[in-house]
Amino acid sequence: MRITKEKEVRQSEILDVAEQLFNTKGYADTSISDILQQTGIARGTLYYHFKSKEEILDAVIDRRLERRAAEMKKVADSNLTVFDKYYKIIEIQMSQGTVVEGLHNIENAQFHQKSFSLGLKRFAPIYCQVEEEGIKQNLFHIEQPYETAELLLCASRITDPGIFVWTKEQLAEKNESYITLLERALGAEQGYFSALLPLLNKINGGTL
Numbered sequence: 006m007r008i009t010k011e012k013e014v015r016q017s018e019i020l021d022v023a024e025q026l027f028n029t030k031g032y033a034d035t036s037i038s039d040i041l042q043q044t045g046i047a048r049g050t051l052y053y054h055f056k057s058k059e060e061i062l063d064a065v066i067d068r069r070l071e072r073r074a075a076e077m078k079k080v081a082d083s084n085l086t087v088f089d090k091y092y093k094i095i096e097i098q099m100s101q102g103t104v105v106e107g108l109h110n111i112e113n114a115q116f117h118q119k120s121f122s123l124g125l126k127r128f129a130p131i132y133c134q135v136e137e138e139g140i141k142q143n144l145f146h147i148e149q150p151y152e153t154a155e156l157l158l159c160a161s162r163i164t165d166p167g168i169f170v171w172t173k174e175q176l177a178e179k180n181e182s183y184i185t186l187l188e189r190a191l192g193a194e195q196g197y198f199s200a201l202l203p204l205l206n207k208i209n210g211g212t213l
Contacts, residue, residue, distance in 0.1 A: 074127040087139045129154045146192030180205035
């Protein structure tokens with residue numbers, strides 16, 4: 006048990022340093038040597054835990070997504086209404102700290118690609134769970150909730166500031182369009198998700 010704990014602590018230390026470097030220098034400009042210098046460990050020790058810089062990036066992203074997905078799952082399993090669950094899981098998914106804001110800079114294109122693909126796998130099952138609850142309550146009318154969740158997550162990327170640059174007016178229009186798309190894709194009553202609009206506008210284009 007002691008060895009396992011030490012391994013987890015060392016991995017966490019490497020990921021903490023790498024995440025900060027990816028944020029400040031950018032993924033492409035961060036080298037393994039930079040990570041070694043900041044952590045003060047030997048190259049062989051780092052490669053014992055991670056085979057490459059890309060594997061470190063995967064772990065950095067997945068660690069953050071796992072934490073957010075765990076919070077979202079608690080909401081999905083709660084006794085809240087379907088709408089409140091949808092509201093809160095979107096709010097959690099959009100929440101981002103200062104490090105992630107840096108990683109979402111346009112220069113970190115590889116972060117965007119991996120964050121999206123890994124996030125899709127983490128978040129789609131949770132959205133699907135809420136959608137299936139909505140189907141049972143006759144609030145939503147769809148035959149493929151999982152695929153619908155995936156497609157809606159893909160559509161939400163239109164407001165990712167690390168991929169697209171929009172004015173606030175354009176973002177407001179896109180947020181309104183996303184609400185319309187959400188209602189139609191889920192077969193919900195018109196206006197069912199209208200109360201989500203202030204939340205989407207509040208984050209000014211934060212990734213869904």
